[in-house]
Amino acid sequence: MPSQRRHLRPDYGDVEYVSTGGEVREIKTYSYLNNLLAIEKENFDETPSRNCKWAGCPDYRPLNCNSFHELGLNNENLSHRSNLLGEGAYRAAYSLNLHIGNLTETVVFKEFSEDLSDKYLEYVRMEAYVMSRLASSQYIVDMYAFCHLSVLVENFPRGDMKEKAAPFLKRKNVTLYDTVDVNPLNKFTLTQKVKYALDMARGIEAMHSIDLIHDDLKLAQFLLGNNDHIKLNDFSRTKERVWDPLLKRFKVYRNSGRHGDCRSPEEYAEKELTEKIDIFSLGSIMFSLLTGLIPFDEITDEEEMMDKFMAGKLPFIDPRYKKRDSIERKFVEVMEDCWKFKPEDRPTAVEVARRLEELVMEESI
Template sequence: IVLSCLILHVYKKIHFNHGAAHTISENAIRSTSATNDSSPVAQSFQPRVVGYYFDEDDKPLLNAPRRLNPYDEVYRSFREIELDERTIKRMEKPMTSRDYRHGARDEFIQGDCVAMHDWQMKSHPSCNNIHETTLTGIISDEVKLVTHGYWRDVWLTLQYDGTPRVLKTLRYSHSFEDRNYDRHRRDAVAMERLTSSQYVVDIYGFCGNSASFEFAEGGDLDYALWPKHGTSTLTMLDKLNIAVQVANGLVDIHDTEKDGRPTIAHTDISTGQFLLMNGKWKLNDFNRCRFIRWNEQQQKPCTYRVGNNPGKFRSPEEYEYAAQTEKVDVYSMGNIFYSLLTE
C-alpha cells in the first residue's frame, strides 16, 4: 500500500506521450505491482537498471520494477590480473585495527595533564582559500614544485594579482590518516597563534593536509651558511643579526600568550627552518610541534614524548627518547649558534 501511494504521488507529476499528461489509475498500479519478471508486460520492456518505467505505447500502464542481475554478461568484462607475492600475502592475512595503530593521533589529554588553552584542541580550516589556488598552471610554468620537506611538497603559486604564495600538499609517499591530519592541524593552529610575530612565517589558509604561506625569496639559513656553489658571504655582523632574530623567534613561540608559560614546543629547530623574507629570518614548519599541557594536580607544565627523533640539531633527551619540554628548542638553537660561529 505504501509503495503504491508513493508511486501514485510521484508519477502524477510526470508528463509523457509528447507532453500530454496521463493519470495512472490505482487499478493500473495494483495490477502493475503484482507483475513479476516472467509476466508478458515485464518481458516486453526490461531495463537493466532499477526503476519504474512506462510502456512505450499510448497506454498509461506502469511496468513493474526489475532488479539488475549483476551476473548478466552483456559485455564480457572478465580478464586475468596477475598479483605479486606481496599482494597475495596481504589478501591471505587481512589487516586489522591493530595494524593501523601507528596512524592514530596521540592522546592529548592524559591523566592530570589537560589543555593549557582551548585553542590547543581546536582547528580553524579555511578550505575556500586553498581551493582557490590552482595547480593547473604547472603546464605553463606559472606553478612550480620548488622543493619538499619530509611530509609535504612545496609549490610556488601566484595569486590573482600576481603575488607569489607557497602551497604545501601532502606527499604521495604518506597516507591520509588521522595522525597526519592532526600533525598539520597543529602546524596551522600554531602559526595562526603566532601571526603577530615578525619572526614567524605568515599563514594564509589551511585545509586538511594542505596550507598556504608567504613566499621566502631569500632561501633558508642552511643555504646561506653552506651554499652549493662557492663559500658563504655572511659577515660576523650578519651572523650576530641572525642569532638575535633566531632567539627572538624562539621567545615568541615559547610565550605565545605573553604570560610567561610555554605553550608550544617547535621540536625541530635547525638552520633549514629559518627563511629569509624582506630582510628578516622567520621560523617555519610547525608540523612536528607539540602543544604544552598543564598538570592540574601539580600545577606545572606537563612533559611530552616524540616517537621518532632523527636529525643533527637535537638535544640529548630527544636522542634518549626521554620526557621532553620546550627546552629542547633552546638546545637546538645553541647548535645553530655553534654553526654560525664555526662556519
C-alpha cells in the same frame, strides 16, 4: 590539491561532511581527540604516565577555508600557474603567482599527499594552527590560506639557512686552514651572525610565549627574507605545553627525536622533554652560524655524535673566538648557556633574545 571541499564539524565529532557537486554527504572519520589518542598510543606503551602524554592543542579551532577556494586552485590549473620548488615523500611545494587586482604576488603552495594517514592530517592542521595564532609576529612565516592538506604561505626566494650557515653539511672532517686565525666556513659577518641569531630567538620566544614548543628546530626551518631578516617555519611537529592541575606544573612529553644534528641530549636519550629542547637546538644552530660547521662535524657516525651529546660533551670551540672581539665572546657565551646539559639550567627564549639584542645595540654604538 583536493578537488572537493571538506569541512569538519566544530565539535570534532566522528562525522566529516564532504560537499561534491552541490551534494552534501557524511563520511566517517577520526575525530580530533581520537587522532590524539591514536598518536599517543603509537608513541607510548599501553598505560602511559599522565606526565608523558602527547601534547596536543585542546583549544584548537579549524580555520576558514573559503579564501583558499576563492583562488580557484586545483590540480589542473596548478600545472600552468606554478613552478615546482621541491617534492618529498609526503609533500610538494610550488611557487605560485597570484594576481589580485593590479597586484601580483609570489606565494608558496604546499600540498600533502591525500594518501596520508589521519596522523599526518593533524600535522598539517597543527602547522596552520600555529601560523594562525602567531600571525602578528614578524618572526613567524605568514600563512595566507589553509584547507585540508594544503597551505598557502609567503615566498622566500633566498631560501633557508641550511646551506648558507653550514655549507659543508655532510658529516665529515673539514680542514679549516685556521693556523693563523679562526676561519669560519660561512660568509656571514659578525653583525649578521648576531642579528640572525636574534631573529631566531625571537621566533622561538613567540612560540614559547603562548606555550608552544617547536620540537624540530634546525637550520632548514629558518627562512631568509629579502630584508635580510629571518622567519621561523615548519610547525607540523609542534607540541603545546599542557598544565597539570594535580602536579601544579606543565606536563612533560616524549618525541621520536633520535636523528638530527640539532637535538638535545634528552631527546637522543628518549627522556621526558620540555620547551628547553628548543633552546639547546638554538645553541647548535648558533654554533653553525659561528663556525660554518655542524656540531661534531669531525665525527662521521651519527650514533657516536649522539652518544657524545648524551654524555654531556660538546663540540670543540676554538678559544680564539673569545679573544678576537668582545661581542663575539659574548655570542659564544650565550651559545654555551643554551648548551647546558640540564634543561633547567638553560636560559629561556626571552633571556636569550634579550642578551642577543644587547649585543646588537652594543655593536651599533
